[in-house]
Amino acid sequence: MSRRRPVPLPRRSALALGAAAPALATLAACNPNRSAGRDAEAPLRFSWWGNPERAATTQEVIDLFEQRHPGITISPEPGDIAGYFDRLATTAAAGDEPDVITMGGAYPAEYAARDVLLDLSSVSDTLDLSTMDEAARRNGQVGGTPFGVTTGINALAMVMDPAVIEAAGLEAPDDTAWTWDEFVALCQAITEATEDGTFGTGTTLSHDSLDLWARQHGEILYTEDGALGLTVPTVQSFLEFSKSLVDTGAGPAADVLVELTDVGPEQTLIGRGRAAFMLTWSSSLTALATASGADLQLVRIPGESARPGVWLQSSQLYTISARTASPENAAAFVDFLVNDPDAGRLILTDRGVPAVAAVREAILPELSETAQREVAYIDDLSTLDLQPTWVGPAGSTAIEEITPRYQSEVLFGRMTPADAAQGWFDEATAAVSG
16 A cells, blocks of 8 residues: 655755754864763664654664664664754764764754764775765765765655646646746746735745755855856846845745745645645655645746756755764664665655665665655656755854745845845855854
């Protein structure tokens, strides 16, 4: 029987929730290589965040690993995202962080800079990353050194509800060639042809979309060395386009967009059957389809035919403590999590679409039709020559809050796109400069 666990709507910043920066700063004052009396015979501690269902599934995976590796014991440390990174910062400052740590956002770069994380090339005989899609493998590198292993991958996509387009008497776009101007025109026509409260697009662009926009314009949000890779004019055009979706009626008004920030799938406009499109992460499809009861599709994002801007994004990253007493055992566990088809059949797409093609193939029969569409979308992208991405630099988590703040000022008409773009650039530059 097909099964697929519903997941909350992901956004890149969700990977890095938790204001751990103050506690992280204390790491600089401690000895990062202090072992805290670690015992090579002790169980390996494994931390992650998530709901009880994820915890139950993870325990199944742990049980299977321990059956296959009778000499290794795993001690699970599940947690809630709200306090996860604060707790991690506290334990790391004491030299007592878990052996295998799930991370996201800029945290791998921040902890690697403090010598808390193991250089995974040192355990390459046990942890095989050659099976992983190249783009996903690069996602775990900091300055070219592998510190993280992709748990699974997402990619930005356009979720489409064909029924809303049909109700407007219009046709679905040719997503292999459509442009942003055509997207606005279609969304505006859908809004005008449907009842009040229904829109062409249920969202404007987001912080995640800023990187996409930059890539489509020949730039990038962050360079490999951790600097900003986009210019003020590109940020300005991003803000101008966002405002055009509101001003033309292609999407809802600014006050409605604020109400829709970070809501669950069932509260989104597309989840309520009130929008034809939603730009979000591909792994949102099943949750949105479940909420709406509609036959939602994943289509390519406008503008991709001219210059691809989409990339493969790690949902989360597995990292290993540099202070673990059993680096080879920890590496064997991480290798099992990402490379073993039987582990994959338990995890499915709960931590993103597997970044290993053989595991993707193994889980397909277990997935619902919509989840299979998520996998197919990632499979399609993995064959393309996409631009690389890296772990965000220290300070990038702050930029995830800077972007919506300036965007809101523009959408409500309190700042011009030009002034907001300059303000964004100044603050963002300061954030990544430390």
